[in-house]
Amino acid sequence: MTKVHIWLRAETKPLEERIALTPSVAEQLLQAGFKITVEESTLSAIPAQAYKEIGCDIKPAHSWQSAPSDTIILGLKELSEASWPLTHRHIHFAHVYKEQQGWQEVLRRFKSGDGTLYDLEYLVDDKQRRVAAFGYWAGFAGAAVALKAFGRRQQVDGPVLPKLTSMPSKQALVDDVTSAISQLSQAPKVLVIGAKGRSGRGAVEMAKCVGADVTEWDIAETQIGGPFEDILDFDVLVNCVFVQQALPPFITLPMLNVNDIDPRRLAIICDVSCDPYGTYNPLPIYSSCTTFDEPCLRIVDGENPVDLIAIDHLPSLLPVESSEDFCQQLLPHLLQLDDLTQGVWQRANHIFADKLGQV
Structure with a gap:
């Protein structure tokens, strides 16, 4: 029996160098009998x-639209904005199921074209745990850029962070951050919220690699509900909480602006979870993401400012390593694409159908 046809599309999100199918994983799929088409891309690290x-x-890039209707279109990030109907089966991170900005318009495209979305964020096992995620690398990169920003702000006039570019390896990123904080008089105090999750573990490891003083919070520390005044006593906050429901805010803008009685220490916030457009955001202190071109957003001015980093594709800082790790996690499930009525694909389809019914 002929296996399904997987079409790896070129990404359209600026500076997105990661890829949803690495050559090592593609080779295993080819050996299993799958047909694979790969679009040329000027963005991809591979x-x-x-x-x-x-x-x-x-x-050629973006030619998937003319692929046979039974082709499965595989990507990472959301499709570029358009209005024409989507007729294929798509696998990617769509960022629509938490009712983010524009979510209904996206789902209407699937509805009008009779297409299907298998959202990578909602590929879960029978215990509702995600089977593949970039979380570790998001946390690792998030802590890295936050610490680099903190180090630079103490020593350099000008932008808190210059334009970010991808790094060739994990060790190269560690060395870069170590250099940025090497002249500080004391180790930065870092708070990681969600420290026991994938992203949190990555953030904690990075902070420890460069000698930061790390405090780890998870459910036990946050279950009473915020806001939490103690957060103001750290130099750097890295939020790694995987949000699935509305939470009381961890901090608020009025808290950050009160600075006359007990001076605030908090200077840099990195929101790895990065969902300013939804209603579940536990850091309701900003309304739009930052980018690799402009990584920092100043949310409090004055003599004791606060800078925020909220980049929604942080693992792109280490595109090859993060892509390889993610694809290896996904491989066992890609091998089951012949039968979308079972396992993670069936569960993802049920979620899609439920959301589609809300449009």
Whole structure:
């Protein structure tokens, strides 16, 4: 029996160098009998030639729209904004199920084209645990850029953080952050919220790698509900909480602006969870994400400012390592794409159908 056809589309999100299918995983799928088409991409950290050498078909970027209707379109980030109907089966992070801005318009495209979305964020096992995630790398990169920003703010005039570019390796990123904080008189005090999750573990590891003084909070420390005045006593906050329901805020803008009686220490916030457009955001102190081009947003001015980092594709800082890790996690389930009525694919389809019914 002929296996399904997987079409790896080129990403459209600026500076998104990660990829949803690495050559090592693609090769295993080819050996299992799948047909794989890969679009050329000027963004991807892995060139199309690497896929051609293992036997994948190569097509121009963004040509998936003309693929046969039974093709499965695989990507990472959401599709570019448009209004034409979506007719294929799509696998990617759509960012619509928490009723984010524009969610209904996206789902209407699937509804009008009779297409299907298998959202990567909602591929879960029978215990509702995600089967593949970039979480560790998001936390690792988030703590890295937060600490680099803190170090630079103490020593450098000008932007808190310059334009970010991807790093060749995990060790190169550690070395870069170590250099940025090496002249500080004392180790930065870092608070990681959600420290026991994937993102939290990555953030804690990065902070410890560069010698920061790390405090770890998780459910036990936050279950009473915020706001939490203690957060103001840290230099850096890294929020890694995976939010699935509305929570009381961890901090608020009025808290950050009160600075005359007991001076606030908190200077840098990195919201790794990064969901300013939904109603579940436990850091309701900003309304839009930051970017690799402009990583920091000043949310409190004055002599004791607060800078925020809220980049929704932090693992792109380490695109090759994070992509390889993610794809290896996803591989067992990609091998089951012949039968979308079972396992993670069936559960993802049920969620899609439920959300589609709300449009």
